[in-house]
């Protein structure tokens with residue numbers, strides 16, 4: 001549905017996007033993740049035709065945004081980082097204005113009703129926008145993106161500045177819109193991406209550093225770790241664990257109970273170390289209380305990925 005090929009964006013000598021390529025399939029919710037300044041808004045502005053790329057292309061449903069802008073934009077609804085609202089208008093006045101601006105051909109009354117229902121703003125249609133809460137203003141921003149019934153929604157950091165309750169409401173709204181739209185959602189809030197998205201593209205300093213499901217990323221980067229809790233003396237248990245054939249590192253973790261100790265084990269070469277760990281403890285005088293895969297949160301995944309990238313650059317400089 002969306003195809004981004006080799007996007008490069010330069011401002012003078014500064015490269016802010018460096019050969020970024022990815023695809024979004026129909027019906028997918030793609031998370032676009034990166035720290036501040038990574039290049040998320042730049043990519044979205046190029047996909048939506050608001051900014052030209054130095055190199056590369058972006059197409060929507062086969063229509064290249066610069067070659068066939070009308071066909072491509074017809075299929076796109078865009079919520080920029082700062083929603084383009086007119087605060088002195090009422091919600092209805094604003095939506096009618098956007099309807100005219102987009103030259104929408106759908107029956108106006110019914111379509112705006114449908115849009116307001118989908119964005120859950122039916123109760124504020126007569127209210128002046130500047131008097132509404134930020135959560136409602138964001139929903140009006142989503143409503144304007146829905147005008148014209150586009151198949152694709154591009155949402156740039158839609159929950160920035162919202163309180164936790166509003167954040168959950170907008171997330172739920174995005175999830176329900178995702179049932180009938182292809183969505184790209186940019187965020188630097190990792191738990192948001194984890195909660196809402198089918199797939200995640202991670203960019204850092206203008207470079208794509210991962211493209212996978214949140215689960216696969218977690219497996220790829222965290223599948224070689226195990227957490228255990230053992231009833232026994234920490235120094236002896238620690239020493240025995242370090243002597244296991246396929247264990248690379250053993251890290252003692254803080255433990256709340258005096259008689260117990262907890263460790264995180266890292267395996268050599270992605271080996272499965274559960275068996276040898278369990279066997280060691282079975283044949284010892286100590287008791288294995290708990291053994292779990294060490295679940296890597298998206299925060300940790302992101303740190304690991306950007307860290308790897310940093311290390312690679314460091315190696316290059318040597």
Ligand SMILES: Nc1ncnc2c1ncn2[C@@H]1O[C@H](COP(=O)(O)OP(=O)(O)OP(=O)(O)O)[C@@H](O)[C@H]1O
Pocket residue numbers: 011016034035036037038039040041042043081188
């Ligand atoms: N007009 C411009 N001239 C020069 N540099 C720019 C311009 N616009 C953006 N940049 C730079 O491009 C880089 C990427 O910016 P971009 O806004 O795409 O990042 P982002 O990932 O969306 O960040 P944020 O989460 O803070 O919005 C930043 O280093 C920014 O300073």
